[in-house]
Every structure is written in structure tokens, then in C-alpha cells.
Amino acid sequence: MRKLSIAALLVGVMMTGCTSIKIEDKGLDKVLATATITLDNGTATRALSADGAKTFAVGDQIAVIYTNTSDATVKAVSNELDTGDIKDAGKSARITVTLNEPKAGGTLKYIYPAAMANEDGSVNYDLLASQDGTLETLANTLDCCTFDGTLEDDGTLPATATLTNQLAIAKFVIYNSGSEDITSDITGLSVYDGTNSYSIDPASLDAIYVAVRPVEDVTFSFTAVDKASNLYVKTATKKTLSASNIYPINLTMASSVPVVGHFLNRDGSITSTKQTDGADESFAVIAYVGAVEHYFDKFIALALTDVDDKGHGITDAFKCVKTYAGNHPITIGGTTYNTASDSYSDNVQSDLDSPSNTLTGDVVKGWRVPLVTDLRFIIQSLCGGPSATDPVGVTNGVSLVNGPTFVNTINEACGNTGMQQTIYQTASKGSYWWSFCFDSGRNKIWDYPDNGFRVRAVFAY
Numbered sequence: 001m002r003k004l005s006i007a008a009l010l011v012g013v014m015m016t017g018c019t020s021i022k023i024e025d026k027g028l029d030k031v032l033a034t035a036t037i038t039l040d041n042g043t044a045t046r047a048l049s050a051d052g053a054k055t056f057a058v059g060d061q062i063a064v065i066y067t068n069t070s071d072a073t074v075k076a077v078s079n080e081l082d083t084g085d086i087k088d089a090g091k092s093a094r095i096t097v098t099l100n101e102p103k104a105g106g107t108l109k110y111i112y113p114a115a116m117a118n119e120d121g122s123v124n125y126d127l128l129a130s131q132d133g134t135l136e137t138l139a140n141t142l143d144c145c146t147f148d149g150t151l152e153d154d155g156t157l158p159a160t161a162t163l164t165n166q167l168a169i170a171k172f173v174i175y176n177s178g179s180e181d182i183t184s185d186i187t188g189l190s191v192y193d194g195t196n197s198y199s200i201d202p203a204s205l206d207a208i209y210v211a212v213r214p215v216e217d218v219t220f221s222f223t224a225v226d227k228a229s230n231l232y233v234k235t236a237t238k239k240t241l242s243a244s245n246i247y248p249i250n251l252t253m254a255s256s257v258p259v260v261g262h263f264l265n266r267d268g269s270i271t272s273t274k275q276t277d278g279a280d281e282s283f284a285v286i287a288y289v290g291a292v293e294h295y296f297d298k299f300i301a302l303a304l305t306d307v308d309d310k311g312h313g314i315t316d317a318f319k320c321v322k323t324y325a326g327n328h329p330i331t332i333g334g335t336t337y338n339t340a341s342d343s344y345s346d347n348v349q350s351d352l353d354s355p356s357n358t359l360t361g362d363v364v365k366g367w368r369v370p371l372v373t374d375l376r377f378i379i380q381s382l383c384g385g386p387s388a389t390d391p392v393g394v395t396n397g398v399s400l401v402n403g404p405t406f407v408n409t410i411n412e413a414c415g416n417t418g419m420q421q422t423i424y425q426t427a428s429k430g431s432y433w434w435s436f437c438f439d440s441g442r443n444k445i446w447d448y449p450d451n452g453f454r455v456r457a458v459f460a461y
Contacts, residue, residue, distance in 0.1 A: 054143070054165070055090030058083055063117035064097050066151060067106030073121050074100065077114045102155040110147040112163055113140070123166060125196075128211055133189070133202035135209045142211040143167060168241040172208040174224060175252045176232065183207060185226040188333030192221045192267050192279045199334040214243045221279045223268035224253055225333025229297050229461075231256035232333075233269045258286045258299040260381050264459060268332035274304075283328040284459045285417065288381040292373060294359035296460040300374050302410075303328070303367075303457040304417050311452030314433045317369050317425045318342045321457045325367035330459065337366035337459070345427040348372050348434055363460065369427035370458040375436050378458070382410050407438050417456075425453040 062078045078095040085094045111117040145163035174183045189200040222234040232253035263282035274282045284301035307320040322340040329338035428434045
């Protein structure tokens with residue numbers, strides 16, 4: 001097996017020109033590449049400075065993807081750079097890598113940093129989906145440069161190589177509608193360009209840096225959430241972000257106030273009318289606004305459809321809601337809620353326990369099989385009756401309105417969600433699992449064994 005231990009000087013270019021690399025052939029076992037380059041505003045302590053100068057840093061690795069003599073694509077990773085490898089204040093670096101049986105004239109690709117390389121030689125853009133908003137993490141793990149070329153006729157490195165930036169970088173400072181800088185209060189930010197989604201989880205940052213794929217003439221949707229769980233939204237149209245640029249972006253975001261009967265959309269926005277497609281497609285309707293300790297902080301929303309047209313026992317109900325959540329992801333402030341627990345439940349020993357308040361700990365946000373408490377507050381909000389602090393009117397033997405009218409009231413309030421005049425499963429347990437009965441003029445809780453009932457998910461926030 002022929003192995004090449006290759007030392008090559010690579011050029012990282014951020015808003016600069018191309019640089020040639022001269023190859024010195026030292027025999028079959030090693031090829032040394034040397035070059036001298038200049039990068040404006042370079043820094044030796046960071047892979048990317050705030051003004052856009054890209055440099056190499058100690059510990060960096062470069063992925064080398066090449067074709068071997070069996071015509072297979074192989075990924076090799078260079079040794080970590082040390083201080084002796086980095087020259088000219090970080091403007092140049094020599095890498096050492098071993099290639100097994102490289103094919104003469106075969107394809108060659110460099111990806112820097114190596115963590116951004118897939119085994120097949122493509123860039124792993126999936127890593128951009130979750131970020132922490134810091135320039136340091138972005139520079140060290142995400143900011144990606146590549147080179148595409150071919151090996152020489154003897155399988156050595158080509159005589160020239162220029163790494164080209166693949167991403168744009170957005171530097172966000174966020175203001176509320178009162179022109180106050182609230183960036184350091186933001187705990188979650190989501191960015192959606194119609195194709196790519198980015199979820200950012202910042203921690204008290206003065207500016208939020210996000211690596212994004214280049215786009216041209218697109219509409220961006222932004223949602224953010226602050227430390228008090230307040231929601232903010234913003235839409236920007238006809239925007240272009242090009243690779244090799246850092247864009248300072250000041251976002252003035254309007255507070256998104258939940259209103260009963262308004263719709264919760266895929267991108268976390270809340271609108272007064274149902275959206276039918278795209279980034280803001282509506283997946284749920286706000287059904288109660290307020291906080292119930294341990295259950296929800298801001299609101300509870302009702303899914304716009306049942307999970308399917310079948311009846312389910314509780315085990316299947318948990319599975320179906322998890323699937324439903326995966327098909328109806330909602331991103332709020334950098335967090336995408338696209339799954340549900342297999343066992344999230346509470347205990348209700350009597351149909352007079354309202355709210356049951358048997359949950360403990362912080363609110364678990366996102367999709368779930370509804371709890372009895374969830375449904376009681378939804379009914380109180382949409383159909384009137386008991387107060388928020390005493391929603392016990394929806395109990396065994398007590399009827400606000402007859403069953404069909406009750407269901408119709410919910411459907412009308414929620415934009416025709418298709419609720420049925422039948423029994424729905426809950427995730428509250430007494431001697432058996434409780435179900436909620438909306439038929440035959442009875443608005444009761446039934447303590448039945450694990451029979452098959454319809455399932456309508458709720459979204460807690």
C-alpha cells in the first residue's frame with residue numbers, strides 16, 4: 001500500500017484574494033508544501049476576528065477528501081496544528097496528513113475546519129442548525145472554507161490551492177419596539193430563510209453571531225424569546241447574504257402577544273388568521289392565555305386536527321402525539337418543539353380535582369397528550385363557565401352546554417378544528433386513565449380502563 005505523509009501549507013481566505021502554493025517534491029513518502037501569504041487584520045489567537053479576518057489557530061484540523069486507487073472517496077484528517085505549523089501571525093499554516101493509495105489525477109478537496117466534513121466529502125451543513133451565538137464557537141467549529149481540485153499525476157498535492165469561504169455570518173443586535181437593546185436578555189433566537197432553519201441558544205450576549213448559508217432575494221422569519229418567556233417576531237423580505245461577508249443586522253422585533261383564537265405557526269409567530277403553508281403555516285390555535293403552575297407559563301394551544309381518525313389507548317396516544325409533533329414542528333426563540341414524551345402525565349384521583357396540580361418542577365414546553373387540567377382551562381377559555389382559578393364546572397354531572405353545541409363552540413372559536421362529538425384520551429390517571437367526554441350532552445371525565453379514544457394534542461408554553 002502506498003502511503004503519502006503530506007505536509008502542505010494551506011491558505012484561509014476571508015474577503016481576500018487567492019494565493020499560490022509551491023510544492024516541493026521530497027519523494028514518495030512525503031510532499032512538503034510551502035507558501036507565504038498575507039491576510040489583512042489577521043489575529044493569531046482566534047480563527048475569525050470580529051472584523052472578518054480569518055486565520056489558522058493551534059489545534060485546528062483540516063479534512064482532506066480524495067479518490068484512492070480503488071476509485072473510492074476517502075476522508076483523511078490532518079494532525080492538529082501546533083505553534084510551529086502556524087506562520088506569519090496565523091496567516092499561513094502547514095498541515096501534515098497521511099493519504100492511503102491516492103489515485104493519480106484523482107479528485108481532491110480540503111474542508112476547514114475538519115469537523116464540517118462529511119465522510120463523502122460534502123460539507124455538513126446540518127451542523128449549522130443549532131448554534132450558541134458566540135463568535136468563538138462559530139469560528140472554531142462552523143465557519144467553513146473549502147478547496148476543490150485534483151491530485152497531480154503522481155498522486156501528490158496540486159501546485160496551488162485556495163480555500164474559499166462557503167458561509168455568510170450575521171451579527172444580530174436585537175431591539176424591542178421601544179428601541180431598547182434587549183440582546184443580552186434573549187435566550188433563544190430562530191432564523192428561517194424559507195429553506196434553512198437555524199436555532200440559536202445565546203447566554204447573555206451583547207451580539208449574537210450566526211453562520212448561515214448564502215441566500216439571494218429571500219424572506220427571513222425571526223422569532224425570539226427572552227428571559228421572561230416573552231415572544232418577539234420579525235419578517236424581512238428580499239434579503240441577500242453572500243459568502244465571505246459579515247453582516248451587522250439590527251433587528252427591531254415586535255412583541256408577539258398570545259390571544260385566544262389566534263394561531264400559533266410553524267415559525268413561532270402568532271397571527272389572527274390561519275396560515276396555510278410556508279414558514280408560518282398554522283399548526284395550533286391559542287386556547288387559553290395565562291399561567292398554571294407546573295402546566296404552562298404563557299398559554300396552552302390546541303392542535304388544529306386530531307392525530308388521526310382512529311381510537312387509541314394511552315400507549316398509542318403517546319406514540320401518535322410524538323409522531324404528530326414530528327410532522328408539526330414549532331420553533332420558538334431558537335428551540336424547535338418536534339417531539340413529545342412517551343409518558344408525560346399527572347394524577348387525578350377525583351373528577352373534582354381541578355386543576356389537579358400534581359405536576360412538579362418546571363413547565364415542560366411543547367406538544368403533549370392533553371392533561372385534564374389542560375382541557376378544563378381550554379373549555380373555560382373558549383366556552384365560558386368556571387373561572388380560571390376554579391374551573392370545576394366541567395366535571396361529572398355538570399354541563400355548560402350540551403355536547404354538540406359544546407364541540408361546535410370549540411370548533412368555531414378555533415377556526416373549525418374538526419373536534420368530534422365523542423370521547424378524547426387524556427394523559428391524566430386515576431384508577432385508570434381519564435378520558436374527556438364531549439358527546440351525548442355530557443361534559444364529563446370518565447375513569448375508564450385503557451380503551452381506544454380519539455386523540456387531540458395540545459401545545460404548552
